[in-house]
Amino acid sequence: MSRRVVVTGMGVVAPNGIGVDAYWRALSAGQCAIGPREYTSAEKFSLTKPTAAVDDPDGVLDNLGRDIARTDRFSKFAVAAADEAMKMSGLEIDEALSGRAACIIGTGIGGQVSYDKAYVDMLWYEKRPHPTSILKLIPNAAASHLSIRFGLRGPAFAVSSACASGAHAIGVCADLIRSGAADVGVTGASEACLTFGSLEAWRAMYILSDDTCRPFSKNRSGLVIGEGAGVLVLEEEERARARGAPILARLAGFGMNADGKDMINPAVEGASGAMTLAMDSVKINDPSAVYINAHGTGTLMNDPTETKAIRTVFGQDADALVVSSTKSMHGHLLGAAGGIETIAALLALKHGVAPPTVNYDEPDPECDLNYAQTGAVERDFELVLSNSFAFGGLNAVVAFEKG
Amino acid sequence: MSEIETTLLAVIKENAVGLSGDLTRDTLISDLGIDSFSVVEIIYEVEEKLSVEIPFNANENPFGEMETVGDLIDALNSLIKR
Numbered sequence: 001m002s003r004r005v006v007v008t009g010m011g012v013v014a015p016n017g018i019g020v021d022a023y024w025r026a027l028s029a030g031q032c033a034i035g036p037r038e039y040t041s042a043e044k045f046s047l048t049k050p051t052a053a054v055d056d057p058d059g060v061l062d063n064l065g066r067d068i069a070r071t072d073r074f075s076k077f078a079v080a081a082a083d084e085a086m087k088m089s090g091l092e093i094d095e096a097l098s099g100r101a102a103c104i105i106g107t108g109i110g111g112q113v114s115y116d117k118a119y120v121d122m123l124w125y126e127k128r129p130h131p132t133s134i135l136k137l138i139p140n141a142a143a144s145h146l147s148i149r150f151g152l153r154g155p156a157f158a159v160s161s162a163c164a165s166g167a168h169a170i171g172v173c174a175d176l177i178r179s180g181a182a183d184v185g186v187t188g189a190s191e192a193c194l195t196f197g198s199l200e201a202w203r204a205m206y207i208l209s210d211d212t213c214r215p216f217s218k219n220r221s222g223l224v225i226g227e228g229a230g231v232l233v234l235e236e237e238e239r240a241r242a243r244g245a246p247i248l249a250r251l252a253g254f255g256m257n258a259d260g261k262d263m264i265n266p267a268v269e270g271a272s273g274a275m276t277l278a279m280d281s282v283k284i285n286d287p288s289a290v291y292i293n294a295h296g297t298g299t300l301m302n303d304p305t306e307t308k309a310i311r312t313v314f315g316q317d318a319d320a321l322v323v324s325s326t327k328s329m330h331g332h333l334l335g336a337a338g339g340i341e342t343i344a345a346l347l348a349l350k351h352g353v354a355p356p357t358v359n360y361d362e363p364d365p366e367c368d369l370n371y372a373q374t375g376a377v378e379r380d381f382e383l384v385l386s387n388s389f390a391f392g393g394l395n396a397v398v399a400f401e402k403g
Numbered sequence: 404m405s406e407i408e409t410t411l412l413a414v415i416k417e418n419a420v421g422l423s424g425d426l427t428r429d430t431l432i433s434d435l436g437i438d439s440f441s442v443v444e445i446i447y448e449v450e451e452k453l454s455v456e457i458p459f460n461a462n463e464n465p466f467g468e469m470e471t472v473g474d475l476i477d478a479l480n481s482l483i484k485r
Contacts, residue, residue, distance in 0.1 A: 067440070070440070131443045131447050131461065132440060
């Protein structure tokens with residue numbers, strides 16, 4: 001009998017809530033965290049754009065220990081989310097388990113705040129960069145800090161595939177457990193890219209919305225960038241059951257592929273192929289009991305392409321599904337999107353509620369599925385998917401069922 | 404105590420994440436909770452505060468045979484004078 005993987009812990013740092021409970025309250029109530037914010041640099045440059053930033057009124061990110069205080073913002077997000085996930089799972093990493101514990105954390109960029117600071121120090125203030133800049137900005141910094149914090153000494157690395165990083169990380173970690181290379185894993189993704197320099201680069205592509213994120217709506221006007229982290233604890237099922245762990249869901253499948261076509265424009269075949277692979281061993285009894293947390297970026301290209309891909313996979317059953325994009329509330333977390341969106345899908349499975357697509361106000365004939373655009377949909381879901389499709393044509397889809 | 408020594412003690416204390424109680428020359432390095440990351444921080448801060456260069460290779464074992472904070476201060480002192 002092949003090894004199966006279950007989720008035993010979840011942790012979130014999102015623009016619309018720190019902690020799983022706060023995040024779910026916001027998601028299910030349709031609370032949008034997007035708003036105009038000003039980003040400055042070197043006392044000279046300034047840019048104001050709608051973004052979805054993490055507010056931390058309780059200082060959670062400032063109380064992670066002195067060793068974490070000096071790390072980049074993206075590592076702090078990952079540590080805060082992982083602390084919550086580990087606590088929820090009750091997993092103890094002892095000496096025997098340590099070498100069998102994986103740590104796979106996705107990020108699109110890594111320590112963007114530290115990158116920006118190093119360059120501004122050098123080129124604007126004519127100072128040398130801080131010698132810990134490298135330790136802060138390397139994309140594996142978050143994975144390394146988690147490995148040190150929890151004693152995870154099995155396979156550990158960062159995954160970077162732009163907006164699919166989180167889904168790739170979770171899928172790869174699950175595969176390591178399925179294959180027997182690890183027994184447990186801490187996995188997910190983190191991103192903290194809200195800096196003047198980063199936003200200018202995104203703006204240069206004319207891809208950022210000046211308004212808000214309106215996935216699948218005819219008047220959608222582009223991306224709104226968010227920040228945060230979503231982390232899961234995964235375990236081999238028999239092991240988890242034997243120790244009496246909370247079983248939040250079971251991995252139903254993981255699909256990944258590449259369009260192999262274009263750096264920007266997504267391809268229907270890639271997206272539909274990844275979804276098909278993720279459901280390879282799934283038998284769907286009732287398509288109305290399927291929820292898809294869509295990639296749903298609110299860009300001109302993604303939303304109709306993803307809609308066509310879902311129709312390609314589900315055919316006539318597509319109209320029975322509930323599909324929503326929670327990016328409409330928490331923005332696009334880039335590399336971390338697959339982390340917090342997988343958690344949104346898992347919470348939809350747990351609570352029997354699909355969070356809505358907010359900010360939707362104009363039907364588009366090319367986007368013609370049920371997007372929960374009028375509010376959260378209560379339904380007893382059997383299967384949930386989280387879609388992630390990256391710039392560069394890299395696709396990853398994770399699917400979960402009740403455990 | 405010299406200005407250099409006062410500065411060194413202050414910077415080490417700031418970065419000694421495992422320290423409980425006072426920091427003196429006799430404090431054991433193993434009680435400071437300092438890792439390699441902290442050592443790089445300490446070197447940088449001392450360089451900035453004293454406007455000196457400390458040619459320390461971050462890839463070396465930072466403590467070698469050193470046992471106490473006094474040993475560390477002496478080593479930094481000798482690097483500063485170099």
